[in-house]
Amino acid sequence: MPKVLLRKTATLRREIRSKGFLRVTKITTARLAVFVLSKIYKFPASWHPPTSARPYRLMVAKVVNDLKPHTVCEVGCGLGSILCRVDANERFGFDIDPGVVRAAKLLRGRKIHFAQGGLTAVHLSHIDVLILVNWIHEISPSELERELMPLLSRTRYLLLDAIDQDNSFGYRYKHDFSFLEGKAKRLSVTRHPNEGRSFQLFEVVV
Numbered sequence: 001m002p003k004v005l006l007r008k009t010a011t012l013r014r015e016i017r018s019k020g021f022l023r024v025t026k027i028t029t030a031r032l033a034v035f036v037l038s039k040i041y042k043f044p045a046s047w048h049p050p051t052s053a054r055p056y057r058l059m060v061a062k063v064v065n066d067l068k069p070h071t072v073c074e075v076g077c078g079l080g081s082i083l084c085r086v087d088a089n090e091r092f093g094f095d096i097d098p099g100v101v102r103a104a105k106l107l108r109g110r111k112i113h114f115a116q117g118g119l120t121a122v123h124l125s126h127i128d129v130l131i132l133v134n135w136i137h138e139i140s141p142s143e144l145e146r147e148l149m150p151l152l153s154r155t156r157y158l159l160l161d162a163i164d165q166d167n168s169f170g171y172r173y174k175h176d177f178s179f180l181e182g183k184a185k186r187l188s189v190t191r192h193p194n195e196g197r198s199f200q201l202f203e204v205v206v
């Protein structure tokens with residue numbers, strides 16, 4: 001058997017041992033669906049693992065839902081896997097990747113408004129919760145500050161993720177959000193097993 005196949009079989013066996021057959025079947029089927037979508041809409045499948053493989057999204061949605069928001073906006077929303085679990089009258093998703101936005105519209109566009117763009121594309125007049133999760137490690141604190149500040153006066157709560165300082169995976173930036181001092185109050189810090197990051201809820205105070 002070729003080496004690659006041997007390695008893949010060994011990985012699959014290990015996964016089945018740790019997660020169980022049913023869960024691995026569910027994850028594999030969902031991965032396949034994302035893979036097919038990624039080929040049609042031309043986006044990197046590796047950035048969009050299914051929620052069965054990355055259940056932190058369920059926890060993020062719960063933190064948001066506990067706030068009983070009316071309007072929720074997620075920037076860097078990917079396929080809308082968090083937004084589709086959020087209970088809010090108005091849900092908006094922005095992403096810089098046009099292929100991902102088209103796929104998200106196909107999957108969930110009847111109930112969620114998706115648009116292409118980053119933080120600077122958000123022109124909503126009021127946002128109860130603004131979610132920025134699992135991509136801000138790609139931009140520097142100064143860039144994040146520059147793009148986020150104009151939205152603060154229109155935003156009530158922020159939900160951000162911060163890579164742990166001792167996380168050795170090689171993420172570019174590990175934010176401490178010190179630029180939010182005096183502008184937003186940290187209300188909670190939540191963790192999910194094996195994520196190597198925390199999910200931080202802030203209330204804007206300016």
Ligand SMILES: C[S@@+](CC[C@H](N)C(=O)[O-])C[C@H]1O[C@@H](n2cnc3c(N)ncnc32)[C@H](O)[C@@H]1O
Binds near residue numbers: 077097
């Ligand atoms: C790993 S996915 C996470 C998706 C979603 N937040 C989640 O946790 O399920 C990261 C997404 O952020 C998007 N992204 C990266 N940089 C961005 C930026 N500067 N503005 C908006 N979206 C961005 C990518 O295109 C990708 O769809």
